[in-house]
Amino acid sequence: MTVQQTDQKQKHYFGAGPSPLPQPVLEALGRDAVELTTVGLSVLEISHRSKAYEQIQETAKQRLRRLLNIPDTHEVLFLQGGASLQFAMVPMNFLPEGRTAGYILTGQWSEKAYDEAVRVGAARVAATGKPHEWRQLPVLPENVVSADDAYIHITSNETIVGSQWKTFPHLSAPLVADMSSDILSRPIPVDQFHLIYAGAQKNLGPAGVTVVIVRKDWVEEASPNVPKILQYGVHLKNDSKYNTPPVFAVHAVERVLAWVETEGxxxxxxxxxxxxxxxxxxxxxxxxxxxxxxxxxxxxxxxxxxxxxxxxxxxxxxxxxxxxxxxxxxxxxxxxxxxxxxxxxxxxxxxxxxxxxxxxxxxxxxx
The missing domain is CATH 3.90.1150.10 (Aspartate Aminotransferase, domain 1)
Structure with a gap:
């Protein structure tokens, strides 16, 4: 294949994250950083309680719902702390005493999620690709789900070694997934998951905001005995505004989602x-x-x-x-x-x- 000479301004950047943003999005964000024309202020200046921000967040939520065909059974949250905070929040909310959680290990990021879970409760390794140095995904055993499992956790794409689940297992326990590095890159069966989380800085936008897609009825089962700032139910009840949300980052996500829609x-x-x-x-x-x-x-x-x-x-x-x-x-x-x-x-x-x-x-x- 012969490649024509590209414009000198063409960026060829393959970093693992934060990733490139689409050029039209960068240009729009530059303008909005100076003045969001609908309010006469920079998007960096507007209140998270303002109607302008409420519209930004709601538009982002609805675009994501359309793009991923998110069912009404699930809610979309915009949180902070990256996937690393979700490593702890998931077991703090959904791993009660007397239950276990199975972690399918496919690389360093799934290992990090597991390491946080064992600090909270009885997490176990349900399957692992470590004996193969993460160079292949593990074959799931028939007993991958234990009768005591409150959930099973997977990482859909491992950025470090470069492996990816092409399809997702159908399991008898609730399925939780870290999709930080491949969300929005392919259709996903959202209804197959009880919770999906993704740091934005790969396909969704800039660092600073994390998207969580969670089944509303599962949130009702979550533990109330953790700090409020770490309760999914609190964030759901307050529409992701229990504390000051990252306004600019959410705005950038909305602009990226709009770009994805225009691209097909x-x-x-x-x-x-x-x-x-x-x-x-x-x-x-x-x-x-x-x-x-x-x-x-x-x-x-x-x-x-x-x-x-x-x-x-x-x-x-x-x-x-x-x-x-x-x-x-x-x-x-x-x-x-x-x-x-x-x-x-x-x-x-x-x-x-x-x-x-x-x-x-x-x-x-x-x-």
């Missing part, structure tokens, strides 16, 4: 994700071992493409070549090494084509 919605994002990932995985798989994928093929992520060079000594040279070509943010996580190209929604097909072309050219020079 989640099905269009899913098609684009497959196209982008295929460009890079093809460059890896056709390289006769020059490049090595980290994760087995059937478990590869469409959001985070991870790879190494067979000749590790060439990796610094490759990274320098990428940087010289304007391809930024490709260093792999320190625990994995090598390279990671994160392909969140705002990353363009053109950027992925440019990286694939560089990979082929570099291989040709150094084979």
């Amino acid at each position: 919605g989640v099905p269009a994002m899913a098609k684009r994700a497959e196209e982008k990932a295929k460009l890079l995985y093809d460059a890896i798989d056709e390289s006769d071992g020059f490049y090595e994928g980290v994760v087995r093929k059937e478990d590869r992520s469409l959001m985070n493409v991870t790879f190494r060079l067979a000749n590790r000594d060439l990796e610094p040279t490759f990274l320098a070549a990428a940087n010289d070509a304007g391809l930024k943010g490709l260093s792999g996580h320190r625990s994995v090494g090598g390279f990671r190209a994160s392909l969140y929604n705002a990353v363009t097909v053109e950027s992925c084509a440019a990286l694939a072309e560089l990979m082929r050219a570099f291989r040709k020079r150094h084979s």
Whole structure:
């Protein structure tokens, strides 16, 4: 594939998060940071109790409902603290004494969720891919759900190693998912989950706000014996405004959701994700071992493409070549090494084509 020379202003950024935002969204946010024309104030200045903010939040909520086909059984919350706070909030609310919670471990982020849960209650490892160094998803045993399980937790996409659940298990226990790094990139069966949480800084917007989608009837079962600020019920009752919400971050999420709608919605994002990932995985798989994928093929992520060079000594040279070509943010996580190209929604097909072309050219020079 021949890639035409891109405009000098074209950004090729593959960082794992915070991720790029769509250019039209950045331009709109720049204007709104100066003055939100409907109120004559910067969006950074308006009150979270104002009608202007209420409209922003409600519009964001309704856009997300449409895009993900969220049923009426579930509520949308805009919280703070990132996914890391959700690691603790979930067990604090839903892991009572005398019950267990099963955690399916697929990488470092699911491990972090589990580590927080064991501080709260009787969390257990229901399945793990650690014996395979996270390079493949675990096969779920028949007894993956214990009779005492209050819920089962999974991480839909592991950004560090680059694995992803293509389908989700149907289980007899409530299913909870951290979808921080692939929400809005593909259709999801929301009604299959009791709770979904996602830090915004991959596909939804900037850091500073976390989206939670939770079954309303499950919230009614949550423990009341935790601080109010950590109770889902309190946030639901107060429409995500129990404490001052991150106004600008929620506004940015609303603008990103509007952009996704204009681009064709989640099905269009899913098609684009497959196209982008295929460009890079093809460059890896056709390289006769020059490049090595980290994760087995059937478990590869469409959001985070991870790879190494067979000749590790060439990796610094490759990274320098990428940087010289304007391809930024490709260093792999320190625990994995090598390279990671994160392909969140705002990353363009053109950027992925440019990286694939560089990979082929570099291989040709150094084979």
